[in-house]
Amino acid sequence: MLMLVPRSQAIRTLKGWATAVLLDAGAIRECEEHGWMVDRGNPHARDHAFEIARRDLPPGISSNAAAVVIAEVLESMGDSCPECLSD
Numbered sequence: 573m574l575m576l577v578p579r580s581q582a583i584r585t586l587k588g589w590a591t592a593v594l595l596d597a598g599a600i601r602e603c604e605e606h607g608w609m610v611d612r613g614n615p616h617a618r619d620h621a622f623e624i625a626r627r628d629l630p631p632g633i634s635s636n637a638a639a640v641v642i643a644e645v646l647e648s649m650g651d652s653c654p655e656c657l658s659d
């Protein structure tokens with residue numbers, strides 16, 4: 573019997589994958605103090621992230637869909653840590 577992953581869980585997993593790819597490429601970084609993921613604003617690192625994503629696609633995901641998720645995750649991140657800003 574086929575076990576279906578609930579859609580929200582699949583999306584969370586996919587965003588986790590995209591975050592790992594972006595970190596790997598150096599497109600984002602994690603604030604050492606607060607743990608927020610922060611966009612480094614580096615276009616070369618972003619291109620590199622899309623390359624890694626195409627080579628390392630999660631099962632059942634097309635390269636187009638993967639690129640969309642990467643772009644969405646990038647867009648959801650600020651270019652500075654919100655907690656560092658509020659200090």
Ligand SMILES: [Zn+2]
Nearest residue numbers: 603606653656
């Ligand atoms: Zn911070």
